[in-house]
Amino acid sequence: MIFQANLIEELLAVLGYWDRLFSGFLLTMWMYGWALLLGFILGLFLAILRVYGGTIFSGVATGYIEIMRGTPLVAQLFFIFFLPNTLNIPSEMWVIETSFSIFNKEISLKLLDYPIFVGILTLSLNSGAYQAEYLRGSIVSVGAGQLEAAQSLGMSRLSSIRHVVLPQALRRVIPAWSNEAAYLPKYTVLVYFIGGVEELFFQADFIQHKTFFPLTTYIIVSIMFLITITSISKLLEFIHKRTAIPGL
Amino acid sequence: MDEPLLRIVDVWKSYEDLQVLKGVSFELAERDVKVIFGPSGSGKSTLLRCINMLNPPDSGEIYLRGDNITAPNVDLNAIRTRIGMVFQHFNLFAHLKAIDNVSIGLRRVKGLEKQEARRKALEALNRVRLAEWADHYPAQLSGGQQQRVGIARALAMEPDVILFDEPTSALDPELIGEVLQAMLDIAKAGTTMVVVTHEMGFARAVASEMIFLDDGVVIERGTPEHFSVSPKSKRVKRFLNQLDVLYGSHEKLLKLSEEEEGK
Numbered sequence: 297m298i299f300q301a302n303l304i305e306e307l308l309a310v311l312g313y314w315d316r317l318f319s320g321f322l323l324t325m326w327m328y329g330w331a332l333l334l335g336f337i338l339g340l341f342l343a344i345l346r347v348y349g350g351t352i353f354s355g356v357a358t359g360y361i362e363i364m365r366g367t368p369l370v371a372q373l374f375f376i377f378f379l380p381n382t383l384n385i386p387s388e389m390w391v392i393e394t395s396f397s398i399f400n401k402e403i404s405l406k407l408l409d410y411p412i413f414v415g416i417l418t419l420s421l422n423s424g425a426y427q428a429e430y431l432r433g434s435i436v437s438v439g440a441g442q443l444e445a446a447q448s449l450g451m452s453r454l455s456s457i458r459h460v461v462l463p464q465a466l467r468r469v470i471p472a473w474s475n476e477a478a479y480l481p482k483y484t485v486l487v488y489f490i491g492g493v494e495e496l497f498f499q500a501d502f503i504q505h506k507t508f509f510p511l512t513t514y515i516i517v518s519i520m521f522l523i524t525i526t527s528i529s530k531l532l533e534f535i536h537k538r539t540a541i542p543g544l
Numbered sequence: 545m546d547e548p549l550l551r552i553v554d555v556w557k558s559y560e561d562l563q564v565l566k567g568v569s570f571e572l573a574e575r576d577v578k579v580i581f582g583p584s585g586s587g588k589s590t591l592l593r594c595i596n597m598l599n600p601p602d603s604g605e606i607y608l609r610g611d612n613i614t615a616p617n618v619d620l621n622a623i624r625t626r627i628g629m630v631f632q633h634f635n636l637f638a639h640l641k642a643i644d645n646v647s648i649g650l651r652r653v654k655g656l657e658k659q660e661a662r663r664k665a666l667e668a669l670n671r672v673r674l675a676e677w678a679d680h681y682p683a684q685l686s687g688g689q690q691q692r693v694g695i696a697r698a699l700a701m702e703p704d705v706i707l708f709d710e711p712t713s714a715l716d717p718e719l720i721g722e723v724l725q726a727m728l729d730i731a732k733a734g735t736t737m738v739v740v741t742h743e744m745g746f747a748r749a750v751a752s753e754m755i756f757l758d759d760g761v762v763i764e765r766g767t768p769e770h771f772s773v774s775p776k777s778k779r780v781k782r783f784l785n786q787l788d789v790l791y792g793s794h795e796k797l798l799k800l801s802e803e804e805e806g807k
Binding site for chain 2: 441442444445446447448449450451452455459460463464467541542543544
């Protein structure tokens with residue numbers, strides 16, 4: 297018997313805290329969304345530098361990518377979290393909060409404060425390094441011939457990259473990139489370690505202490521992740537099919 | 545004397561240790577069609593890539609209507625709008641329809657309005673007889689059609705000269721004809737062309753001069769008649785004979801294989 301009480305009883309007890317699960321989930325997704333987006337912009341920038349940047353810029357981008365991929369994310373989170381303190385820089389952050397009610401429950405959600413900022417920033421810096429590698433691969437796969445053909449028409453290098461290479465590279469990157477899109481919600485969980493961020497695992501911890509049903513709590517949280525990540529994969533698969541180049 | 549349209553003066557080019565071009569010079573007048581041929585690795589493609597500065601030469605000068613395009617501080621993008629390029633492997637933009645492949649340069653480089661660019665692109669597609677395929681993507685076209693789109697893409701920019709880098713050598717035999725026909729059409733319409741090819745029929749039909757390149761130097765030059773009647777150097781004779789064996793009557797090929805077996 298792995299459950300302490302009746303399974304239904306446990307489920308009902310944990311789901312009684314649905315408002316906490318919901319707000320935790322929203323905050324996790326909020327940080328994930330920003331990290332994925334900012335990481336994408338950074339990754340695209342790094343990938344272009346690596347492929348087209350020449351020795352110096354390409355070296356700098358490579359160094360950055362290797363450092364971010366070669367060190368633990370938790371270490372990066374702590375590093376950035378404690379950095380302002382160490383340098384005697386005040387770390388007050390504008391706090392953004394929102395609240396709304398749903399099914400007669402008041403849900404208040406903190407969208408930004410110092411730990412959340414550190415979480416989003418670190419995840420973006422880290423994810424950018426991984427996304428850069430996926431993007432670099434797809435940019436290289438487009439081939440030098442496309443860039444040459446564009447340049448032979450008199451298009452500048454930048455314009456050729458923008459109008460010829462990237463439209464193809466961004467289509468091609470989707471299947472590989474969906475790995476990162478699927479990993480990142482799970483990496484977002486690590487923000488829990490810096491403390492004070494009321495994301496999904498913070499709430500799960502709260503609920504299991506209240507109910508004494510840790511197994512059920514974490515099963516429910518895992519199912520939430522499973523559904524979310526499967527949906528993200530399916531969505532990207534759909535986008536990949538929709539944007540496919542006819543005939544290819 | 546008038547300045548020639550294109551003047552190549554003593555062009556040298558190496559890739560690392562490999563000296564590919566060893567002092568190539570030639571001139572091209574308005575409406576000329578120059579055919580460059582020679583064995584693989586002789587530097588033909590490198591020469592074309594030097595002319596539109598995709599691989600700038602190590603030394604030597606190239607003048608386009610009197611402008612030294614190898615000088616430092618030259619705006620290469622502006623120069624390249626005046627030099628069209630048709631690639632061996634077509635290099636069509638895979639994500640764009642035929643019409644957009646042809647109009648992208650008009651829009652992004654010449655800054656034409658969408659409608660005007662489309663009109664000009666259709667005109668260019670029409671010249672290679674592909675107007676009705678305008679809305680197809682490259683992957684939906686045959687190799688011959690893709691290469692004709694490539695020609696239209698270069699034509700639409702109305703360049704001073706178009707460079708053809710072995711335009712038919714990646715094609716199945718039955719698709720070569722339509723591409724050569726398109727090239728003949730535009731040559732006869734007065735397009736100045738430099739063509740790297742082994743299609744001797746094409747050369748005989750339109751070439752004003754042929755240049756035989758081997759090991760980075762010009763071995764021999766002359767009219768198509770000169771090469772078909774009285775080529776001078778042994779190297780050229782041997783090469784032409786090989787072409788004749790490959791593209792000529794099958795008896796010659798049979799004879800060659802019998803000789804091989806006899807050895």
